[in-house]
Amino acid sequence: MCSLAEYLKTKSMQCKWTQSYVLVFLLALSLPSSDGSHSLWLLSTYICGKTQFPKFSCTITLDDITVGYHHSNTYIPRGNTTNEDDVIGSDYIKYISDYMYDSFLRRVALLRQDNQNDSLDVYQTLAVCELLDSDKPGKMIVADAARGSTTDELSYINNTFTYNVTVNIKQELIKPDLEEFKQEFENTFYPVCITILRNYLKKRRDQINRKIKPNITLTQKANSDSGGFRVSCLATGFYPRHINLTLFRDGQPVSDHEITGGDLLPNGDGTYQMRKSLEISADKHKYSCSATHLSLDNKLIIELDEPSRRRIGVFVAVLLLVCAISVILAVVCLRKGRL
Known part of the structure; x- marks a missing residue:
């Protein structure tokens, strides 16, 4: 042998x-x-x-x-x-x-x-x-x-x-x-x-x-399993692969043991993506996400007081308005029925 x-x-x-x-x-x-x-x-x-x-x-x-x-x-x-x-x-x-x-x-x-x-x-x-x-x-x-x-x-x-x-x-x-x-x-x-x-x-x-800038989004969605919310920071479409993606709570980096995800994944076009998520309750903390990449001149910071929170507030406002209109219509209908 x-x-x-x-x-x-x-x-x-x-x-x-x-x-x-x-x-x-x-x-x-x-x-x-x-x-x-x-x-x-x-x-x-x-x-x-x-x-x-x-x-x-x-x-x-x-x-x-x-x-x-x-x-x-x-x-x-x-x-x-x-x-x-x-x-x-x-x-x-x-x-x-x-x-x-x-x-x-x-x-x-x-x-x-x-x-x-x-x-x-x-x-x-x-x-x-x-x-x-x-x-x-x-x-x-x-x-x-x-x-x-x-x-x-x-x-x-x-x-x-x-x-x-x-x-x-x-x-x-x-x-x-x-x-x-x-x-x-x-x-x-x-x-x-x-x-x-x-x-x-x-x-x-x-x-x-070649250097391609990442597209960064920070969202907050309800988690039906836990009854709380999930804050997610997604960076996608970037090249080269090396990126530093960090979630912050009230200006302080969130501990790694609280974070889920963080794996580097390929996109079909040769670029990459990375997502980091955090499970939270309905608290009043302020969340943000930062990204450092070779394609960026400066650190990119995204705040979570935009799309996601606004959508929640708009949804609640619209729901209250619909309820108010329904009550008014019901009262009007009852009054017409008595005449």
Whole structure:
């Protein structure tokens, strides 16, 4: 049987994101937090067993924009592309894809040694490299997953390697070949990933650097379940994804444990949305919401003394008016009936 280090050593790779039977594993690596840094993500998937999806494929993402897809030895540019995008993919992407493909074959042989049935298994590899604000290469991380769990992770940060194994494989099987693979990683795979990232940035600069202002609304609606109200702040239609959305009560930030929501969600047009909500009783506190985003020159603040509260007041006033008119009409009708 081959060791884990042996399959890590192998030169070949391909990639893709499939919509079903995908085993999602979380990597503790966020997208660039500063305005000028960027990252390239290559998520590859290998499906072992009968399925309607491709056996092997890969999705290439620049920051949070899908720029390419590799499947069956074919690279397909995605989004706003130029002919030069094809050149980017045909050479570098195929090289990395060949590496990944052989890695999957060896990993399947290793991890399926105790399971020789025809069950459906999904194996994935996520490779991420980063380019810092100063155009200086940053970290690179390669993480593998099988059957829904991360099996191992190799990180290269500040010229230092860190390797963690979470599957039950003896370390002595890994050590003989791990050092050789680290040299190959440092001298080949890392610079190739950075080169691909730089090339994509040249062709997709306008796409990546676009800034779209968020549309912010603050509403208060009755909650029939609790008998109180729900105050919600919604920011939508913004890009890039990083936004700071805060709910305030009487000018003070509301504690996180009182807030529901706050997840960043994609819109169909490539922008993002975020909603934060707060359950309240019929009190007299003043609520507001603030948003900080790269597209805004200043912090945007929305007060809740507008639409929602006005609508409640208008509704109550209209209801009282209707009741008064009904009483007057009833009195008039009774008087006419007596005449």
